[in-house]
Amino acid sequence: MGLTAENVTYVYDAGTAFAVPALTDADVRVEAGRLTLIVGPSGSGKSTLLALLGGLISPTSGRVLVDGLETPGALHGVVGLVFQDPESQLFADTVRDDVAFGPKNLGAPDTEIPARVEESLEAVGLSSAAFGSRSPFTLSGGEARRVAIAGVLAMRPRYLLLDEPTAGLDADGREAVRTILGEMKGRTGIAVVTHDPEEFLPLADEVVAIANGRVAGTLLAEEFQRDASLLAGLGVGLPDIVRAQLLALERTSARVPLAFDPEAAAAALIAMRDATR
Amino acid sequence: MRPAFGQYVPISSPVHSLDARTKMLIALGFTVALFLLGSLAGLAVAAVAVIACIRVARVPYRVALRGVRAVALILAVTLIAHALRWGSAPLPLLRIGPLTVDGRGLLEGVFFAGRIVLLVVGTSLVTLTTTPVDIADGLERLMSPLKILRIPVEDLAMMLTIALRFIPTTATEAERVVLAQRARGARFDSGGPIRRTRAYVPVLVPLFVNLFRRAEELSTAMEARGYRGGPGRTRLRESRMRTVDWVVLSLFVAALAALAMVL
Amino acid sequence: MAGPSARAQAEAAVFGVSSSQMIEFRDTSFSYPSPDGSRLALSGVSLSLSPGETVAVLGRNGSGKSTLAKLSDALLLPSAGQVLVDDMDTRDQAKTWDIRARVGIVFQNPDNQIVGTSVEEDAAFGPENLGLPREEIRRRVDEALAAVGLAGMERREPHTLSEGQKQRLAVAGVLALRPAYIVADEPTALLDHDSRAAVVAILVEQARRGVGVVHVTHDPAQALAADRVVVLERGQLAFSGAPEALFADDALLTALGLQPPPLVRLAAALRARGADVPVVPSNVEGLVAALWG
Numbered sequence: 086m087g088l089t090a091e092n093v094t095y096v097y098d099a100g101t102a103f104a105v106p107a108l109t110d111a112d113v114r115v116e117a118g119r120l121t122l123i124v125g126p127s128g129s130g131k132s133t134l135l136a137l138l139g140g141l142i143s144p145t146s147g148r149v150l151v152d153g154l155e156t157p158g159a160l161h162g163v164v165g166l167v168f169q170d171p172e173s174q175l176f177a178d179t180v181r182d183d184v185a186f187g188p189k190n191l192g193a194p195d196t197e198i199p200a201r202v203e204e205s206l207e208a209v210g211l212s213s214a215a216f217g218s219r220s221p222f223t224l225s226g227g228e229a230r231r232v233a234i235a236g237v238l239a240m241r242p243r244y245l246l247l248d249e250p251t252a253g254l255d256a257d258g259r260e261a262v263r264t265i266l267g268e269m270k271g272r273t274g275i276a277v278v279t280h281d282p283e284e285f286l287p288l289a290d291e292v293v294a295i296a297n298g299r300v301a302g303t304l305l306a307e308e309f310q311r312d313a314s315l316l317a318g319l320g321v322g323l324p325d326i327v328r329a330q331l332l333a334l335e336r337t338s339a340r341v342p343l344a345f346d347p348e349a350a351a352a353a354l355i356a357m358r359d360a361t362r
Numbered sequence: 363m364r365p366a367f368g369q370y371v372p373i374s375s376p377v378h379s380l381d382a383r384t385k386m387l388i389a390l391g392f393t394v395a396l397f398l399l400g401s402l403a404g405l406a407v408a409a410v411a412v413i414a415c416i417r418v419a420r421v422p423y424r425v426a427l428r429g430v431r432a433v434a435l436i437l438a439v440t441l442i443a444h445a446l447r448w449g450s451a452p453l454p455l456l457r458i459g460p461l462t463v464d465g466r467g468l469l470e471g472v473f474f475a476g477r478i479v480l481l482v483v484g485t486s487l488v489t490l491t492t493t494p495v496d497i498a499d500g501l502e503r504l505m506s507p508l509k510i511l512r513i514p515v516e517d518l519a520m521m522l523t524i525a526l527r528f529i530p531t532t533a534t535e536a537e538r539v540v541l542a543q544r545a546r547g548a549r550f551d552s553g554g555p556i557r558r559t560r561a562y563v564p565v566l567v568p569l570f571v572n573l574f575r576r577a578e579e580l581s582t583a584m585e586a587r588g589y590r591g592g593p594g595r596t597r598l599r600e601s602r603m604r605t606v607d608w609v610v611l612s613l614f615v616a617a618l619a620a621l622a623m624v625l
Numbered sequence: 626m627a628g629p630s631a632r633a634q635a636e637a638a639v640f641g642v643s644s645s646q647m648i649e650f651r652d653t654s655f656s657y658p659s660p661d662g663s664r665l666a667l668s669g670v671s672l673s674l675s676p677g678e679t680v681a682v683l684g685r686n687g688s689g690k691s692t693l694a695k696l697s698d699a700l701l702l703p704s705a706g707q708v709l710v711d712d713m714d715t716r717d718q719a720k721t722w723d724i725r726a727r728v729g730i731v732f733q734n735p736d737n738q739i740v741g742t743s744v745e746e747d748a749a750f751g752p753e754n755l756g757l758p759r760e761e762i763r764r765r766v767d768e769a770l771a772a773v774g775l776a777g778m779e780r781r782e783p784h785t786l787s788e789g790q791k792q793r794l795a796v797a798g799v800l801a802l803r804p805a806y807i808v809a810d811e812p813t814a815l816l817d818h819d820s821r822a823a824v825v826a827i828l829v830e831q832a833r834r835g836v837g838v839v840h841v842t843h844d845p846a847q848a849l850a851a852d853r854v855v856v857l858e859r860g861q862l863a864f865s866g867a868p869e870a871l872f873a874d875d876a877l878l879t880a881l882g883l884q885p886p887p888l889v890r891l892a893a894a895l896r897a898r899g900a901d902v903p904v905v906p907s908n909v910e911g912l913v914a915a916l917w918g
């Protein structure tokens with residue numbers, strides 16, 4: 086089970102003079118109940134990986150499996166893809182119509198669609214009564230983004246892939262997105278592509294680092310002494326809290342599991358300092 | 363990224379170094395000449411000229427002829443419309459049921475189709491060998507006499523520059539919107555023509571909305587950098603007609619005149 | 626703290642130059658017309674920025690930050706109060722273009738600021754608008770592109786640039802005006818980590834060279850490096866002072882819907898465990914060094 090990319094390689098314009106390898110020999114797994122962060126500098130191949138996992142493009146080599154089957158997940162609504170800047174894809178007259186677009190295309194029975202729309206709007210924290218009949222173009226940035234996400238949730242995907250879901254939002258907007266993801270995590274396997282891991286670390290179970298089109302390492306949130314320095318060498322934007330611990334590690338021989346949140350990190354730092362005294 | 367049809371090929375050649383105005387005037391002259399000539403012989407001469415230009419421009423044939431694919435449908439329709447006749451024909455070559463392939467009609471079709479090909483390839487040589495900056499610049503300078511007629515030449519040139527600047531950006535945006543809607547189950551390849559056209563509404567609406575938003579933000583940014591319309595602006599780039607430009611133009615005019623007398 | 630503005634004023638007093646070199650908002654208000662009456666975006670804000678100073682402007686969406694930015698460049702005119710740039714009133718139409726040469730604005734969306742068909746053409750846009758002679762335009766373009774690290778990419782077409790490079794080009798376009806003040810309206814919101822750092826570094830360098838910088842941002846971490854922080858809430862000035870004062874005040878932060886930067890929270894957690902580290906550390910290295918004593 087799970088949404089897996091097995092040794093996938095993707096080459097743009099393969100076979101022509103303009104061939105450009107975007108991703109090489111990547112292995113990634115997204116599982117229900119877990120949130121996987123995919124981090125890396127821009128141009129590293131993260132978005133290509135997402136498109137592959139969603140089945141919108143086929144790998145040049147290797148395969149993508151959705152619960153053991155080689156089917157294009159996104160086209161069947163099993164895998165939901167939320168692209169960057171998703172509110173720029175809103176088009177319908179009303180919020181309800183836009184959210185209904187996905188389920189309608191997938192052939193959901195007409196009687197079921199209104200319920201799905203209500204359900205999805207609720208899941209993103211938007212009141213159907215207040216927002217349902219409004220034009221998507223009158224919404225604020227954060228509201229529009231949530232409508233776009235609702236449009237994907239309405240397809241009831243088993244896996245949810247998001248590309249920079251908080252880019253361009255203010256603190257309230259980002260908090261809203263994190264809340265949505267936290268709530269979806271139980272039923273859905275989630276993968277978030279971000280170049281700012283700081284935001285999602287508290288929610289993450291696993292971090293996959295991508296650089297230059299290759300998977301450079303996979304960290305589990307619980308244990309990663311060795312792997313953390315791997316992240317450091319990637320030029321990925323490391324959160325200040327992690328950087329502080331990495332710097333402290335240079336001053337001590339003590340080995341304490343690294344933490345993502347301030348409280349645990351403070352404890353770790355104090356422990357490392359005391360070990361040198 | 364694979365270059366689009368007609369996109370600038372960044373190499374150096376005698377054609378690349380010509381002033382944009384020279385190339386545009388020749389393209390204009392070439393177009394007019396194409397429509398004035400009436401014989402296959404003339405077309406052949408034009409074809410030789412275009413091939414010669416492609417060689418001198420050092421542009422790969424594959425790239426130069428890419429435009430032909432874009433008009434393939436028009437070419438096919440032209441050929442068929444001229445070549446096929448219902449019932450009998452002056453010079454029958456082949457019968458296909460009630461239709462006859464007419465020899466003379468076929469030649470006519472080849473002529474008209476050939477003219478379209480030469481038009482497309484010939485004029486694309488301008489965009490293949492001239493950067494968008496220089497095209498917009500050249501057009502502005504060519505049009506500047508029109509200022510006497512109170513035509514806002516500089517503003518029109520600015521519009522052209524902005525349009526050229528945003529063509530690739532908008533193309534990428536369109537691709538992304540299509541991808542996003544496909545991820546929501548939209549199909550763009552099924553159903554009759556009406557259905558297919560309607561399928562593009564979820565792509566066109568966001569593109570247009572973005573267009574207006576972009577226009578507002580861009581114009582604000584332009585005003586913030588002091589833009590207040592065309593007149594009074596100086597330019598970074600200088601383009602001067604050099605001797606070689608005048609020589610090429612003169613030779614071209616001479617060739618046209620000679621051919622006009624002969625053909 | 627005795628900053629650049631105090632020194633500038635002292636120099637001015639000695640040399641007799643106009644001492645009002647600053648952007649000044651005097652009790653400024655602005656309303657947007659809207660279908661149901663008008664919406665008050667900014668209400669009675671008073672604020673000033675001197676050359677060489679960096680002011681960070683924080684606030685939620687809709688707090689008036691972008692309105693403030695546009696008012697500084699006469700892109701919007703105040704409904705009440707005044708906005709003065711080096712003693713020039715933005716309402717004075719005769720001075721609009723001088724003001725726009727003095728104040729450069731960088732916006733959030735890189736693509737929607739780039740108008741030229743090549744990197745150098747876009748950087749030249751501002752100087753071209755000023756009607757400068759060709760050699761001067763060339764000089765300024767080269768200078769601006771070098772300052773943002775895009776030297777050598779003059780002939781590139783904008784759509785071939787990364788988001789970070791495009792935003793740096795937008796900054797170059799502003800630098801080519803040689804402005805006395807730069808107002809950056811959330812310039813890094815759409816950029817990745819490395820590009821963000823690059824843009825911030827450019828702003829810091831400009832401030833070092835004596836340009837007054839206003840950095841509108843919703844990322845409190847970026848406010849740490851500023852001389853002063855201003856917080857807007859519903860169009861009003863809710864705080865104005867040093868970053869240390871703001872981030873040390875938990876109650877105020879909560880009231881304003883702001884989160885302290887992670888580094889500040891880490892410092893607070895360390896202090897709670899008895900460590901003697903600054904309340905508002907300026908960077909990671911400083912914090913770790915302080916911890917080890």
